[in-house]
Amino acid sequence: MKDAARELKDNVAVPFEQARAMPPSVYTSEEFLEQELSHIFSQDWxxxxxxxxxxxxxxxxxxxxxxxxxxxxxxxxxxxxxxxxxxxxxxxxxxxxxxxxxxxxxxxxxxxxxxxxxxxxxxxxxxxxxxxxxxxxxxxxxxxxxxxxxxxxLNAEAPSAASQLSKVEDLIGDYGMETYTETFFETHVWDTNWKVLAENFMESYHLPVCHANTVGALSKLEEMVCPPGEAAFNFHTILKDDTLKIALAHPDNTRLKGERRRMTYLLAIYPSLLITLTPGYFWYLSLHPHGVGQVQISFGGGMSPEFVDDPDAQMHFAHLKSLLDDVNAEDKGCTEKVYRGLCSKAAKPGHLSHLERPNYDFAQYINSRIQNTH
Structure with missing residues (x-):
């Protein structure tokens, strides 16, 4: 059996400009999953x-x-x-x-x-x-x-969540995320590894293809910004046009200025909280492994206070929820195909695009937690 931890260590030892996707063993090894449960999910927030x-x-x-x-x-x-x-x-x-x-x-x-x-x-x-x-x-x-x-x-010694995520507040404090109201919550189980779904969220490189029938046409690769990540999270941003009004700042929103009134943040807070935050709405996934080949998903979302109070709020959100359900169905198909491919003897990781910088940072995070135990 391949040593997934050693393969991952070798995989992340190169600079981003030469980086490849994580090796298949990292997704398919039962032993590696046990290490993730012990040294990631038992230790982090x-x-x-x-x-x-x-x-x-x-x-x-x-x-x-x-x-x-x-x-x-x-x-x-x-x-x-x-x-x-x-x-x-x-x-x-x-x-x-x-x-x-x-x-x-x-x-x-x-x-x-x-x-x-x-x-x-x-x-x-x-x-x-x-x-x-x-x-x-x-x-x-x-x-x-x-x-x-x-x-x-479960870790009595972990630094507080607030201290670890203070840089997130610096990034999106003016959005007032704490005031957004959750209006739906669901749970799902998909037939893929938890990291496949996490990585799928972390990059928008796949949007024009995987989501060709929904948001793909609205996703301009040249407007995606993928900076280096931080110790506890990574993020990238997309600028939205006015096709989906609820994705933009409401006219009553005086907090956001200029380009930020149409800027979407895709936040990946380690290990597995994935947030799409727009000026008008948010949705999120919180992931937990359910064996190597399944992931338990908590899926929720809601609106900013300005849209909650808008007379057309329910119409806006009904349209949004329908769109999110369609996007989820597309993501389910894509990520389950990736896992089936990872289980193939022919699976071999290719080089990453510059739009997959968050995936590289995620691999570095996973490696740091696992290597601390070796």
Whole structure:
């Protein structure tokens, strides 16, 4: 079996002008995936979604992060909290999906926890002389809100998300991303490796071809700007014309000036939060591996406050959501084809275009995390 970590180390050792795509083993190796779970998803901040989706006491969402079941919720005092989603009795998982609850009730024996994770009650435990209700507390998980996003990490030593992403704020602070309202959220599983989908988002080189029937004709390669990335993220920008009005700054938006009123940022926050941010709307993907050949996708989006308050908001957004669904279908087809090709014995990485600079930076990030363990 090929050593994917060694192949990746050799792959990223050249300057960008000579760079190639990552080797197939990086996408198809089960051993490499285990290293990613241990040294990326167990260590870095992972995006759960938007804080506005957890606005009321008892609102919750569940996830598995590096095989660890987690609950993220708004507690009775209005604070965001994250904790283990495993009962402290016989270790059943507790909540599923998303929703609202007054308390956390185990579906196995009805042990019941408060929204802060403390044990409220446990039926038929009075005859066990060693049982003390007050000694039970669901283990807490680090949780932070940043510009409207909710992040969790299993790493007690990780620097704060805000400190790692301060340069993102420098780039897009005038967009007011924290004020955008999420209006849809979905989950999907696609038959491709998580990095294939992440890289697909990171470059717009594929837009004229993969998205020929949707946004391809609106995508001018010569107007795409792909600067070198930063330690915690990369980005590129596209200028939009007035074909899709909701992609531009609303007339009531006085924050953005000049060219920025039609500038779209495509932000890739490591490891796997992918944000398309326009002056009028945003959409995002948050990715987690589901085996080497599948990816779990959280897909959401919404509008800037000016468009939320616009009388034609729903008409604009209905058109946008229909477009995003069509774009997603195209991306699904393209990325699943890439994964099938990566599994071929004939697969060999080619040189990168100058429009794939973010992919090179992403490979450097992956390599840095994996090599730190070797």
């Amino acid at each position: 992972f995006c759960v979604g938007r804080a506005s989706a957890l606005c009321n006491p008892g609102d919750y969402v569940t996830l598995e992060l590096a095989k660890q079941p987690i609950i993220v919720l708004r507690d009775a005092e209005g604070q965001l909290k994250a904790m283990s989603n495993v009962c402290l009795h016989r270790m059943s998982t507790l909540l599923e999906g998303r929703g609202n609850t007054r308390s956390i009730v185990c579906p196995y024996h009805a042990w019941t926890y408060n929204l802060d994770g403390s044990l409220r009650g446990a039926p038929a435990m009075t005859l066990n002389v060693g049982f003390c209700k007050d000694s039970y507390q669901l283990p807490q998980v680090r949780c932070e809100e940043w510009l409207g996003w909710v992040f969790v990490t």
